[in-house]
Amino acid sequence: MRIVFATKNRGKVREVQEKLKEFGIEVVPIDEVAEVEAPEETGETFCENAYQKATYYSEKLGMPVIAEDSGLEVEALGGKPGVYSSRFAGENATDEENNRKLIEELKKRELESSPARYISFFFLAFPDKSGLWSEGEVRGKVVREPRGTGGFGYDPLFIPEGYEKTMAELPLQEKNRISHRGKAVERLASVILKLKKL
Ligand code: ITT
DSSP, X not given: OEEEEOOSOHHHHHHHHHHHHTTXXXXXXXXXXXXXXXXXXXXXXXXXXXXHHHHHHHHHHTSOEEEEEEEEEEGGGTTOBGGGGGGTTSTTOOHHHHHHHHHHHXXXXXXXXXXXXXXXXXXXXXXXXXXXXXXXXXXXXXXXXXXXXXXXXXXXXXXXXXXXXXXGGSOHHHHHHHSHHHHHHHHHHHHHHHOOOO
């Protein structure tokens, strides 16, 4: 079974490919299938954005497509950056710039750390406009000292609950086992396998 994953984020592709391999599902990044201009992300929730991305690409391609929207919610920042996680330090910000901004925000508040969680929403859209969604979260805390080179995004600053290491210090399989994305995609996969639609 093969499924197209509409994302420009290579970190997401790696993690989802690895996870869905366990279910015998091959994940094909959208740029290997077609050149389609990315839609604007205008939703105010992860769910809305995942829905928007998946249905947009599924309609363009005329085939089933999965998309994901995810982000980091930091308690000390009232839940920010949330749906704006990839744009925290501005449009087209790099992971390093976003991380620097998060460290600055903690410093401003004279905090060494803050409780936080990652959220992930997946949407699988079919060209007939039907679809399936799933979600996952992982709780933990964000800190001011980056550690590790694995993962992507805020992983060097995020320590999952029950761990001493940051997410960026965990091997890919371990991150996938406990992460928001790993849990969400696993839930979606178990439904996909029951559907005879793909
Ligand atoms: P696509 O929309 O093309 O999928 P994107 O990176 O723009 O790629 P999102 O809009 O869903 O994706 O933004 C997710 C951001 O949230 C991501 O860029 C990171 O900053 C952060 N994030 C989400 N999951 C993460 C993870 O597992 N590790 C680290 N940071 C993560």
